[in-house]
Amino acid sequence: MPELPEVETIRRTLAQHVLNQTIDDVILRWPGAVRGWEAIPFEQGVRGRQILSIDRRGKYLLIHLDEDWTLLAHMRMTGRLNYYEEEREPEKHTHVVFKLSKGELHFTDTRKFGRILLVPTEQCTKHPSLCVLGPEPFDPNFTPKELGQRLKNRSVALKIALLDQKAVAGLGNIYADESLFLAGLSPERAANSLKPKELKALHAAIQKVLQAGIDSRGTSFRDYRDANGEKGSFQRSLQVYGRGGEKCTTCGKILVRKRLGGRTTVFCSHCQH
DNA sequence: CCTTATGCCTGAATGC
DNA sequence: TGCATTCAGGCATAAG
Structure with missing residues (x-):
């Protein structure tokens, strides 16, 4: 189950491929895996956005997009984010397909516990799931x-x-x-x-x-x-x-x-x- | 504030 | 062999 070392490894391997790419389209095969922001549907907020950087906080991935949007992703037990250079048939439990300018990003989660939330970037630190977290283990504040x-x-x-x-x-x-x-x-x-x-x-x-x-x-x-x-x-x-x-x-x-x-x-x- | 219980889910493993 | 039960577990939420 993805804990800090696994999420950090996903962050690093993902960043190798998707930085500066544009999300041309999003296909929701199971809409329950995502949450939009207030009145803005997930697909609408994500479509056309460029991926600028990827951070991690605890077990959360923060995928920062342009126009001040961020995708807050948690893998829970069985969630996976897979990058493919070529178009690829989704697996049985692939819930979201991001069509990128070059290649695809698939969110796959057998147990359906994982979530990807669309959040305005400046709201990230205020988000209830992030603001309650204790210090990062490698932060100097963690003594x-x-x-x-x-x-x-x-x-x-x-x-x-x-x-x-x-x-x-x-x-x-x-x-x-x-x-x-x-x-x-x-x-x-x-x-x-x-x-x-x-x-x-x-x-x-x-x-x-x-x-x-x-x-x-x-x-x-x-x-x-x-x-x-x-x-x-x-x-x-x-x-x-x-x-x-x-x-x-x-x-x-x-x-x-x-x-x-x-x-x-x-x-x-x-x-x- | 704190703590405990429950629901969310599927597939592998186990019990009868 | 087949069917039912148990287990795996992070986190939000509700209840005590």
Whole structure:
């Protein structure tokens, strides 16, 4: 599922192809995948626009168009944005086809959770889904102290606090479990119980795991592909995610798998406290 | 403010 | 073999 490293990889691979291209036409094969802006229908706002730049905030892609419009895209679980040089038959779950000046961009999403929103560029930072996000993990504002501030009122399990995007933006189930393992912290710890040393370890682990994920071009555990349709390779580096019942790579004890707040969580009860 | 529960979806895996 | 159930999970929304 696209988390920060996957969305960043999509951003980079997409930018290689679509920058400065014009969106000549949009075909909505399932209109539920998109949202227009107030009275302006999605197709009308997008048609004829040029793609100027692509940013990322947490797990959101911000595709900036001319005339001060931005496409705010979230892949959720199975969303994909694929670029093709040539005209291409849509797949079964391709919901939106952007016809570009050269080639096509297909939004495909089996589970139909992902969305592409049309938003005026100056409204982006005010948008409800973006303005609640915690700091970017690689922003200088994201410090162990800041992380502590954002966890101090949270009595929920640490893992749950990392998954909601308010403490830090971009972690999902995979990288939350991996970060906690690297930090040696139990996902069941109360989020507000961390000592300064532990906050420092968690902060460092989050940055290290996310950077390694980006360097591996993401985790293709199931559906994830970049804009070129290529898999990432971080699934080969996973220490805990998807490894419940297997041996801990550090101590050899069996990894625990349990549900925490409805989310499957895997950790080593010997190495994580 | 906080926390928990539910709905959105399809396909793979599992149970009987 | 076939049918029903469970699971995967990010986020918006509603309710407590």
